[in-house]
Amino acid sequence: NVQVQINTEAPGYSPLEVEQRITYLVELAITGLPHVESTRSVSRYALSQVTVVFEKGTDIYFARNLINERLQQAKSEMPSGIGPVMGPVATGLGEIFHYAVHAKPGTLQENGEPYDATALRTLQDWVIRPQLRLVPGVTEVNTIGGFEKQFHITPEPSRLLAYQLSFDDLVAALEKNNANIGAGYI
Structure with missing residues (x-):
């Protein structure tokens, strides 16, 4: 499938803090993007990981561009020094x-x-x-x-x-x- 992974490092943050201060903002920013099939997220100690799955046939670079625009908005609302980064262009088997x-x-x-x-x-x-x-x-x-x-x-x-x-x-x-x-x- 066509997917984009968004990783945000947050040194010193507990999973609950990561969820509330980072993951939630990233999920909120990508809400309403066209051709999104589903999203899933994981909030771990010092790391937020949001995966956005797009409809089959969506151009991966178009999808990444849409997400990049929305991430700039989310970044401004996050604690200073913390910024989301898109993972490399990869398949759903990326983290193996x-x-x-x-x-x-x-x-x-x-x-x-x-x-x-x-x-x-x-x-x-x-x-x-x-x-x-x-x-x-x-x-x-x-x-x-x-x-x-x-x-x-x-x-x-x-x-x-x-x-x-x-x-x-x-x-x-x-x-x-x-x-x-x-x-x-x-």
Whole structure:
């Protein structure tokens, strides 16, 4: 069948929050589109997935264009930083395999620490996922669960003041430190 899948990542959102704040808005936006046969949705932890099935014979690119127009409307009503994305052009057999990444009890990372949800997510994102995407016929690998590695800076205002620094100075230093400049020729 002709179908378009709409995926929206929402880090930190529970399935209920995903349903109320994202899935509902996407479903509402696509309501009334021409040639729609049915819709179905799944709201998981940090992920909303809405599948729109069109009548047989509908041009897939016409269908995607209709949905894209409606998604812009829905996006403006969603929490900031969250936006729906259409999945690749695929058949109804698109999502065919689910797997979980586990570590055997007692297995240690190279740094000697045991594997936790953050380490397993990092392994999934930087090792397993890129290798799976090289397999012929695989167009997308979606990751659900675990914790993305984050770096938090929690300044102590009194120590900043002791050095006569402001929060703006700290932000400027971080931006300068994290600059990424392309190489050139000499």
